[in-house]
Each structure stands twice: as C-alpha cells, then as structure tokens.
Amino acid sequence: METVLSGIRPTGNLHLGxxxxxxxxxVKMQHEFNCFFFIADLHSLTxxxxxxxxxxxxxxxxxxxxxxxxxxxxATLYVQSDVRxxxxxxxxxxMNAYIGELQRTTTFKEKIRTQPDNVNAGLLTYPVLxxxxxxxxxxxxxxxxxxxxxxxxxxxxxxxxxxxxxxxxCFPMPEPFNFGKALVKIPGLDGTxxxxxxxxxxxxxxxxxxxxxxxxxxxxxxTGPTEKNSKLTEPVKxxxxxxxxxxxxxxxxxxxxxxxxxxxxxGDLKKQLAEDIIKFTTPIRERIKEIESDEVYLSKVVxxxxxxxxxxxxxxxxxxxxxxxxxxx
Ligand code: TRP
Numbered sequence: 001m002e003t004v005l006s007g008i009r010p011t012g013n014l015h016l017g018x019x020x021x022x023x024x025x026x027v028k029m030q031h032e033f034n035c036f037f038f039i040a041d042l043h044s045l046t047x048x049x050x051x052x053x054x055x056x057x058x059x060x061x062x063x064x065x066x067x068x069x070x071x072x073x074x075a076t077l078y079v080q081s082d083v084r085x086x087x088x089x090x091x092x093x094x095m096n097a098y099i100g101e102l103q104r105t106t107t108f109k110e111k112i113r114t115q116p117d118n119v120n121a122g123l124l125t126y127p128v129l130x131x132x133x134x135x136x137x138x139x140x141x142x143x144x145x146x147x148x149x150x151x152x153x154x155x156x157x158x159x160x161x162x163x164x165x166x167x168x169x170c171f172p173m174p175e176p177f178n179f180g181k182a183l184v185k186i187p188g189l190d191g192t193x194x195x196x197x198x199x200x201x202x203x204x205x206x207x208x209x210x211x212x213x214x215x216x217x218x219x220x221x222x223t224g225p226t227e228k229n230s231k232l233t234e235p236v237k238x239x240x241x242x243x244x245x246x247x248x249x250x251x252x253x254x255x256x257x258x259x260x261x262x263x264x265x266x267g268d269l270k271k272q273l274a275e276d277i278i279k280f281t282t283p284i285r286e287r288i289k290e291i292e293s294d295e296v297y298l299s300k301v302v303x304x305x306x307x308x309x310x311x312x313x314x315x316x317x318x319x320x321x322x323x324x325x326x327x328x329x
Pocket of ligand 1: 006009040043129131133145148151
C-alpha cells in the first residue's frame with residue numbers, strides 16, 4: 001500500500017474552504033493509503049511563536065482535524081517534535097543540501113521580504129526539514145498546494161541525491177498527490193477568489209452561529225439581476241457555490257429560480273445560507289470543543305501517534321545511518 005504524508009502548519013483554524021478542500025480528502029484517504037498526518041510544530045518555530053501560542057495552536061489543530069474525521073486509530077496522526085528521528089535525519093540531510101539552492105527557494109526569498117528582521121537559518125533549511133519529514137516514512141505521495149510544490153521538488157532532489165551518492169535505492173521519490181476533481185474549491189465571502197483567512201472572507205468550523213450569521217449577511221453581492229434568465233454574477237455565484245455544499249437540493253433550486261425570474265432577495269438567500277452553514281458546522285464545532293477540553297483523550301491520541309510514527313521513522317533512520325557509515329562497533 002502506498003504511503004501518503006501531509007504536514008499541517010499549526011497556525012490558524014480550519015475554515016469551510018480547508019474542510020471541503022483538503023480535509024475531507026484526508027478523511028477519505030486514510031482508508032485507501034497508509035497515511036501519516038502530522039503537525040509541523042518545529043517548522044513553525046521559524047516565526048518565533050510564544051510558548052503558549054505554540055502549544056495552544058498544536059492542540060487546536062489536533063482537535064479540529066480529529067473533529068473533522070481523521071481517525072487516529074487508522075491514520076498515524078502525530079506531532080512532529082515527538083519524533084526525534086526527524087530532527088536527526090534533518091541534520092544528516094543538511095550535509096547534502098547546498099546553500100545556493102536553498103537561497104534560491106521561492107518560499108525563502110519571500111520570507112526575506114516578509115520577515116526581514118528574522119531571517120534565521122531554520123528558514124533557509126526549511127525545505128531540508130520538510131524533506132526529512134517526508135522521506136523518514138518513505139512517503140510516495142504528498143498532497144500539497146501550489147505554494148508547497150517547490151519544497152516537494154526539493155525533497156525529491158535531496159532524496160535522489162542521497163540515493164545517487166550512496167548508490168542505493170533507499171528513498172522512493174515523493175510525488176505530489178493531486179486530488180483532481182475531488183478537490184472542491186470553496187469561494188470566500190468577499191466576492192472574489194477562494195475562501196481564505198482575510199477578514200470576513202472565511203467561515204471557520206469553530207465559529208458560533210451569531211458570528212456566522214453576521215459574516216454571511218455582510219457577504220458581497222451586487223444590485224441583483226434585472227433581466228430574466230441572466231447568468232449568475234461572480235459574487236452571487238460564490239454564495240451559490242457555498243450553498244452547493246451545505247444546503248439541500250430544494251433550497252438551491254428555489255433560489256436559482258428566484259434569480260432567474262428576478263424576484264430574488266439576497267437578504268433571504270443569505271439568511272438561508274447562514275442557517276444551512278450553521279446546521280452543517282454545529283456538530284463539528286461541538287466536537288471540537290469536546291475534544292479540546294478532553295486532555296486525557298488528546299494525550300492518548302498524541303501518544304499513540306508518536307508510537308506509530310517513531311516505529312516507522314526509527315526503521316528508516318537506522319537504515320540511513322548504516323548506509324552513511326554510522327555503525328555500531
Ligand atoms: N511546509 C508545509 C506548509 O507550510 C507544512 C509541511 C511541513 C509539510 N512538512 C511537510 C507538508 C511535509 C507536506 C509534507 O504547509
């Protein structure tokens with residue numbers, strides 16, 4: 001069975017876009033592949049979070065992914081820093097990563113721009129740590145967004161370089177996992193583009209009904225159709241796209257007809273949309289809260305994840321060290 005691995009940055013919360021995008025696919029994939037999902041807390045140290053933020057965010061992300069349906073008994077769900085083998089492999093891989101290629105990485109160049117006061121070595125070697133994450137489990141497939149494609153390409157480069165240097169077929173080449181048609185793109189509420197983190201644009205799984213209503217009521221629309229059977233304009237099309245994933249077929253049909261004969265009132269559509277979103281997210285929100293307050297359960301999950309991840313990682317690390325020539329006497 002192929003191994004799929006994905007790293008999750010412990011920043012921000014899951015919004016509907018993440019949920020219908022990657023997360024539902026992760027939930028499906030756990031039954032089809034040998035899945036490793038981990039929270040990349042070491043990577044996040046490059047931005048110097050406070051200890052409280054770091055720990056709090058790891059916990060939040062864990063609770064949200066569990067609530068969204070990742071089954072820790074089926075997939076291996078773990079915290080990166082619990083697996084020391086990753087740090088050790090990272091050290092070893094650093095010896096075959098060249099400064100020049102690291103400096104040319106787009107994400108690094110962007111960080112120089114966005115955090116000029118904190119251009120630390122961890123940022124430079126970020127792709128090496130990411131490569132270690134991936135190859136320590138000999139992952140075959142890595143679901144990544146556009147912004148991470150280059151980092152994955154570097155992982156392939158480092159893995160291949162190791163294989164060539166020691167003339168051994170140790171690491172498989174990790175390929176990008178493309179969800180293809182299964183990747184549902186949820187637009188945001190600001191009228192253009194996809195759902196993101198910018199203010200008022202995204203609806204989070206943890207959000208309370210009142211906050212959801214407010215956001216949806218403020219969503220961008222237009223002045224409304226004036227000619228019968230006119231095409232949906234972008235901002236309104238976006239609202240219908242969200243309806244598509246949370247509302248019933250009848251509701252969607254009702255408002256589409258109203259749009260067609262120009263009797264639609266966007267206020268009504270938004271009210272309905274808000275209620276349907278709330279209906280959808282409420283059980284998830286309750287589950288997030290329940291998990292977050294259950295320290296015993298969380299520590300059980302993390303411990304189990306670490307055990308499974310360490311078992312896989314230590315096997316690879318042992319092999320790598322022997323190949324390199326770090327052997328016991
Ligand atoms: N760099 C990824 C991001 O910013 C997170 C990540 C860390 C990751 N290690 C990984 C993703 C390994 C895939 C595989 O989103």
